[in-house]
């Protein structure tokens with residue numbers, strides 16, 4: 251049992267009595283109800299017979315001749331990682347840049363995800379990169395998806411990145427040509443292009459994932475994934491008005507961050523909506539509002555960098571004088587340490603820190619469970635919507651409309667936890683246990699193959715010096731300097747989550763990576779270097795630094811309800827990222843650029 255002073259010390263407010271033993275036991279029971287023996291193998295990729303779930307519904311496919319030309323820099327991925335790299339390279343004077351993407355335009359995850367209600371859950375002033383360079387202030391504190399997608403297009407236009415761009419093109423192979431000192435780039439469109447530098451930023455949240463529900467392929471009604479929304483069928487747009495669903499019995503499977511945003515629109519417009527839930531999300535207050543024009547007019551040059559860095563520092567546990575954002579992320583920074591690297595509270599012993607963390611967590615989750623009771627009228631439904639796990643076991647969600655949707659008479663919550671999810675599908679129904687729910691349409695809000703980039707998945711095969719296979723050489727884990735480049739693979743740069751530091755504001759993390767890569771490329775050009783390539787010793791040393799500084803969060807993960815954060819209950823040792831966190835990592839990168847960049851510049855013979 252905790253005392254008032256326990257939690258007062260850590261949260262600044264009086265605390266209710268919390269029976270932590272009872273809470274731990276409840277969390278363990280709820281977790282065990284949901285763990286499935288097949289783990290990640292329970293999912294199906296949207297390829298092969300399910301390939302139609304991944305087709306691009308937004309941009310018509312155009313035939314074109316294969317290319318065999320040469321560019322200086324080829325960027326794989328037109329999301330914010332690729333776009334900001336392209337922008338910074340242009341600013342560094344690089345003329346010959348080719349952007350490529352599997353999608354029909356720029357935007358990455360914001361190209362694919364256009365479901366009704368889509369918003370960014372991070373404040374737009376910190377999330378949307380290069381606002382000042384593009385001359386834009388977002389219209390909303392938390393921007394809708396379409397505004398973010400348009401901003402991606404605006405970045406590409408501002409920096410001339412449409413020139414030479416190739417869309418609907420998946421890079422499938424990279425082969426290093428030692429003689430020419432170039433990469434030979436193969437694609438699914440038959441291209442054999444060449445590039446001096448290649449930058450991979452192919453993202454991890456574009457490939458839809460489907461549950462392996464028996465009979466999923468026998469369903470004869472209409473079906474699609476949220477990341478390929480079928481407005482032709484539903485009518486309406488991202489702001490709602492889904493008239494096509496008015497006379498339909500609609501099912502949605504999944505109540506993660508996507509489900510929480512889309513379900514209010516489906517509930518409002520469908521004849522009847524069945525929400526199939528396995529694990530409830532935690533849903534905190536959103537408080538979205540239009541940007542105050544007076545505030546926008548008062549912004550001074552440099553305002554965005556200041557705000558982004560302030561947000562990053564707060565959520566990473568760094569000391570700051572003012573929290574400029576003051577939202578649901580900045581107020582839960584301490585709890586984020588359980589999943590995301592950052593500065594730990596070292597004013598107390600590790601045991602004391604863990605004790606305080608657990609209390610703060612319990613208090614936060616109690617508050618979120620109490621919110622469900624306040625909002626949802628029917629006590630049984632409210633009971634099913636309460637999250638019983640620690641705060642960072644799943645991506646926390648925010649909505650002022652989601653829980654309210656379950657007060658509608660045309661919305662039914664179907665809990666599937668005791669069955670490990672939906673039991674099966676028939677020609678015209680979803681079945682849970684023995685109960686059939688006949689429906690006209692099934693929408694899968696079941697997420698993505700998160701964290702699996704093309705390089706790691708093996709769909710982008712890389713052969714470096716002497717034909718060395720990248721994945722084979724990483725069989726015991728990635729070997730890079732700072733997550734960017736490895737020995738034996740010259741002039742090849744990776745953006746994403748490899749041996750570096752993460753944050754809930756991933757767009758900021760990508761921007762810093764983009765700026766680093768552009769600076770290194772610029773140095774290589776200035777120095778007339780043959781290639782950029784770290785020594786194996788440097789990569790090994792970085793691997794040791796990452797391992798030795800790692801916070802071991804495996805106990806926390808093992809106690810979590812299953813999800814992609816803990817490989818569906820299998821647990822992941824927190825040793826893959828730089829644990830001091832993104833602020834420390836960015837500082838380290840800057841120092842390295844200022845003093846040691848020459849170490850990766852291999853001179854011409």
Ligand code: NDP
Pocket residue numbers: 284369370371372455461462463503504505506507508509511526527528529645666670671672695696697698812813814
């Ligand atoms: P998630 O993987 O988070 O959620 C998938 C959902 O499908 C879960 O509720 C899952 O239940 C459920 N599910 C899976 N299989 C079954 C089954 N067999 N039967 C019933 N239910 C099933 O995907 P999302 O698309 O919601 O989110 C993915 C990520 O995208 C987020 O974590 C976030 O990082 C990002 N995102 C970000 C947004 C933003 O605003 N920045 C908005 C939306 C998404 P269970 O939990 O039990 O596995």
